[in-house]
Amino acid sequence: DFAALAPMPDDPILGLVELFKKDPRETKVNLGVGVYLNEAGFLPLMECVEEAERRLLERHLPRGYMPMSGMPQYCASVQKLVFGKDHAAVKAGRISTIQTLGGTGALQLAAAFAHQFLGVNQGVVSDPTWGNHIAILKADGLEVGKYAYLKADRSGIDFEAFKAALNALPAKTLVLLHGCCHNPTGFDFSHDEWREVVKILVERDLLPLIDMAYQGFGAGLEEDAFAIRLLADEGVTFLAATSCSKNFGLYGERVGALHIVCDNEKEAQVVTSIMKRIVRQEYSNPPTHGGQIVAEVLGDPELQASWRKEVEGMRSRIVGMREALYAAGKAEGLDFSFAVKQHGMFSFTGLSAEEMDLLREKYGVYGVRNGRICIAGLNHRNVEYVAKSLAAVFKA
Ligand code: LMR
Numbered sequence: 001d002f003a004a005l006a007p008m009p010d011d012p013i014l015g016l017v018e019l020f021k022k023d024p025r026e027t028k029v030n031l032g033v034g035v036y037l038n039e040a041g042f043l044p045l046m047e048c049v050e051e052a053e054r055r056l057l058e059r060h061l062p063r064g065y066m067p068m069s070g071m072p073q074y075c076a077s078v079q080k081l082v083f084g085k086d087h088a089a090v091k092a093g094r095i096s097t098i099q100t101l102g103g104t105g106a107l108q109l110a111a112a113f114a115h116q117f118l119g120v121n122q123g124v125v126s127d128p129t130w131g132n133h134i135a136i137l138k139a140d141g142l143e144v145g146k147y148a149y150l151k152a153d154r155s156g157i158d159f160e161a162f163k164a165a166l167n168a169l170p171a172k173t174l175v176l177l178h179g180c181c182h183n184p185t186g187f188d189f190s191h192d193e194w195r196e197v198v199k200i201l202v203e204r205d206l207l208p209l210i211d212m213a214y215q216g217f218g219a220g221l222e223e224d225a226f227a228i229r230l231l232a233d234e235g236v237t238f239l240a241a242t243s244c245s246k247n248f249g250l251y252g253e254r255v256g257a258l259h260i261v262c263d264n265e266k267e268a269q270v271v272t273s274i275m276k277r278i279v280r281q282e283y284s285n286p287p288t289h290g291g292q293i294v295a296e297v298l299g300d301p302e303l304q305a306s307w308r309k310e311v312e313g314m315r316s317r318i319v320g321m322r323e324a325l326y327a328a329g330k331a332e333g334l335d336f337s338f339a340v341k342q343h344g345m346f347s348f349t350g351l352s353a354e355e356m357d358l359l360r361e362k363y364g365v366y367g368v369r370n371g372r373i374c375i376a377g378l379n380h381r382n383v384e385y386v387a388k389s390l391a392a393v394f395k396a
Contacts, residue, residue, distance in 0.1 A: 011131075012131050012368060012369060012370070013032060013033050013034075013131065013132075013368055014033065016030075016032035016033060016366050016368065017030075017032065017033050019360075019366070020032060020366050023364060023366075025364040027363075027364050027385060028364035028365075028366065029364065029365045029366065029377065029378075029382045029385065029386055030366050030374075030377050031365060031366055031367045031373040031374045031375075031377040031378070031386070032366040032367060032368060032374060032377075033374065034183065034213075034214075034246070034345050034346065034374055034376070035246075035251060035374070035376070035377075036217075036246060036249065036314055036318075036345065036376040037376055037377050037379070038317070038379075039317065039379045039380065040379070041379055041381070041382070043249065043251075044249060045249065046248060046249045046307070046310050047306065047310060048297050048303050048306050048307040048310060049248060049249060049250065049293055049297070051303060051306075052292075052293045052296035052297050052303065053293060055296060056292055056293070056296060061288075061292070063288055064288075065284070065285050066099070066285040066286055066287070066288055066291070067276075067285065068098075068275075068276040068279045068280050068284065068285050069098040069099065069272055069275060069276050069279070070098050070099020070100070070257075070285070070286050070291060071099060071286075071288070071291040071292065071295055073295040073299060074099050074255075074257075074291035074292070074294055074295040075097040075098060075099055075257065076097075077294070077295055077298035077299055078097065078099075078242065078244070078257045078294065078298070079095055079097040079257070079259060080298075081215070081221070081298060082212070082215070082225055082228060082240065082242050082257070082259060083095065083225070083228065083229060083232055083259075084222070084225065084229055087229060087232060088232075088233075089232040089261060092264070092265060093265035093268060094261065094262045094263065094264050094265050094267065094268050095232075095259050095260070095261050095262070095268060096259070096260040096262060096268040096269075096271040096272040096275065097257055097258070097259045097260075098257065098258050098272065098275050098276075098279065099255070099256075099257055099286045099291050100241075100256045100257055100258050100286065101254040101255075101256065101283070101286060101287075102243055102245055102254040102255065102256040103211065103213040103241050103242065103243030103245060103256045104132060104136065104256070105254065105256055105258075106241035106242065106243070106256045106257060106258040107132075107133070107136050107137075107176075107209070107211060107241045108136050108139070108140065109258050109275065109278060109279070109282075110209050110239045110241055110258055110260075111123070111136055111137050111139075111140035111141075111142060111174070111209075112140045112278050112282075113239070113260070113271075113274065113275065113278060114140075114142070114174050114207060114209070114239070115140050115141045115142055116278070117274055118172070118207065119172070120142065120172055120173070120174050120207060121141070121142060121143060122142060122143050122144075122145065122170070122172075122173045122174065123137040123142040123143070123144050123145070123173065123174035123175075123176060123209075124144070124145045124146060124147045124165075124169060124173055124174070124175055124176065125137070125144060125145075125146055125147070125176045126146070126147055126149040126176070126177070126178065126182070127146035127147065127148060127149050127150070128149070128150065128184055128185065128370055129146075129149075129176070129178075129183070129184075130183045130184065130211075131370075133176055133211070137174070137176070142174065147162060147165035147166060147169075147175070148161035148162050148164070148165045149162055149182075149185070149187075150185055150187070150348075154185075154338075154348060154350045154371075155338070156187055156341070157187050157189065157193075159189075159193055163196065163197075163200060166197070166200045166201070166204065166206070167200060167204065169204060169206060171204060171205035171206065172205065172206070172207060173206050173207065174206075174207045174209055175201065175206045175207065175208050175209065176209045176211060177197070177208060177209070177210050177211070177227070178210075178211055178212075179210040179211060179212030179215070179224065179225070179227045179228050179240065180212055180214055180215065180217075180218040180219070180224035180225075180226075180227070180343065180344065181213075181214035181217050181218045181224070181343050181344025181345060181346070182343075182344070182346075183213070183214070183344070183345075183346055183372075184346050184348055184368065184370055184371075184372035185342065185346070185348040185372075186338075186341075186342025186343055186344055186346045186347050186348060187341070187342055187343075187348075188218060188343050188344075189227070191226060194226065194227050194230055195230065197227075198227075198230055198231055198234055198236065201231075201236065201238075202234065202236060207238065207239070208231060208236065208238040208239070209238070209239045209240070209241065210227060210228050210231070210238065210239070210240040210241070211240075211241050212224070212225070212227075212228060212240060212241070212242050212243075213241075213242070213243040213245065213246060213256075214243075214246055214247070214344045214345060215242065215247055216246075216247040216311040216312075216314075216315060217246060217247070217311075217314065217315050217318060217343075217344045217345055217376075218315075218343040218344050219343065220312070220315065221247075221308060221311060221312075228240050228259075231261070232261050235263075236261070237260075237261055237262055237263060238260075238261050239258065239259070239260050239261075240258070240259040240261070241256065241257075241258055241259075242256060242257050242258075242259065243255075243256040243257075244256060244257075244290065244294050246345070247311050247314075248290075248293070248294055248297070248307075250290050250293065250294070253287070253289055253290030253293070254286075254287065254290060255286075255290030255291055255293075255294060258275070260275070314376075317376075318344070318345065318375050318376050321375050321376070321378040321379070321383065322339045322340050322342070322347070322375055323339075323340060324378065324380065324383045325339045325347075325375070325378060325383055325386065325387060326339045326340045328383050328384050328386070328387030328388075329387050329390070329391065331384075331387070332387055332388060332390075332391035333391070334387075334390070334391050334394060336387070336390070338350065339375065345374050345375055345376045346372050346373070346374055346375065347372070347373050347375050348370075348371050348372055349367070349371045349372070349373055349390065350371055351367075351371045351390075351393060351394070352371065353369040353370070353371075355371075355393050355394075355396075356368070356369045356370075356371060357369070358393050358396065359389060359390070359393050362389075362392075362393075363385075363389035363392065363393070365385075365386055365389045365390070373386075
């Protein structure tokens with residue numbers, strides 16, 4: 001019987017969504033989960049997605065099984081989006097790209113591949129990182145350590161401590177890095193810092209796994225791919241997990257990709273055959289709908305152009321809300337410059353778990369207990385209330 005089982009604590013991020021829904025207060029603000037809300041406070045259905053769905057519906061496509069590696073047009077177009085359509089690695093056919101169940105699914109398959117087929121037993125993640133990273137790597141048999149990332153006063157990256165940590169790792173350690181829009185801190189490496197990072201990764205024979213779930217929300221769709229493209233330029237063999245949840249607003253469709261950058265085309269074919277085997281054992285093949293939408297959008301130059309505009313619109317709204325939060329903080333006599341120094345959906349406020357509890361319980365402002373708030377949940381109607389609530393907690 002199951003009587004001896006104990007319940008699991010709620011997920012620190014997704015659990016907040018449920019708590020928020022139950023909160024009856026009208027003033028409540030959802031800055032928990034990483035979901036983009038528009039100025040009106042709603043999760044939008046992107047126009048290009050609606051148009052793609054209209055076209056797909058007209059074609060009355062049957063819903064057969066996808067290939068184990070996913071829809072070929074989806075994989076090819078996402079690979080171009082991530083690496084750049086003219087990248088030498090793309091043209092050489094040395095990247096194995098498969099469709100995955102969101103970014104989470106890509107990370108899980110990456111860990112399974114590294115552990116089962118490359119003999120990797122140890123992984124490291126940034127301190128702090130997205131909570132699920134550690135759980136995913138552990139579930140696939142890796143021992144998980146942390147590398148230094150944030151300065152003690154949380155004002156930026158402690159790059160010297162980070163490099164020292166990397167230099168102390170044994171060869172073949174899987175190093176999970178955030179390609180852009182670091183989750184949860186919002187602090188990213190500069191291009192020069194990335195060049196140094198890549199050098200160490202190569203010298204120490206480490207295995208990079210780049211998680212890029214937020215392409216387009218940092219500096220722009222092309223700019224955000226800098227790290228991944230640099231690794232590919234330098235001839236590094238590595239893994240990259242990407243997602244269409246955020247930049248296509250397709251959260252619930254679970255559509256992502258795992259890219260394994262190999263030395264040559266032959267190696268990439270072998271890797272794809274291995275990934276198909278892993279997928280077959282786990283879920284056979286990915287669902288059809290989300291991948292078809294993305295392939296439709298990226299496959300039509302006009303639709304792709306309007307998608308790029310929509311993503312840029314979301315990005316600039318987030319940048320605008322960062323500035324608005326900073327200004328609203330100033331009006332409260334507080335320095336919220338963290339908001340304008342960080343990138344992507346998230347900001348690290350520097351508040352403790354207890355302070356985040358107070359923020360939620362007393363003011364109805366929901367953020368993650370590690371001090372993270374989702375800037376994409378701010379709008380011009382709630383930003384002052386949020387700044388006032390933050391100020392009250394900072395001063396409490
Ligand atoms: C987040 O960090 O809020 C998102 O990546 C959503 C999730 O699955 O946690």
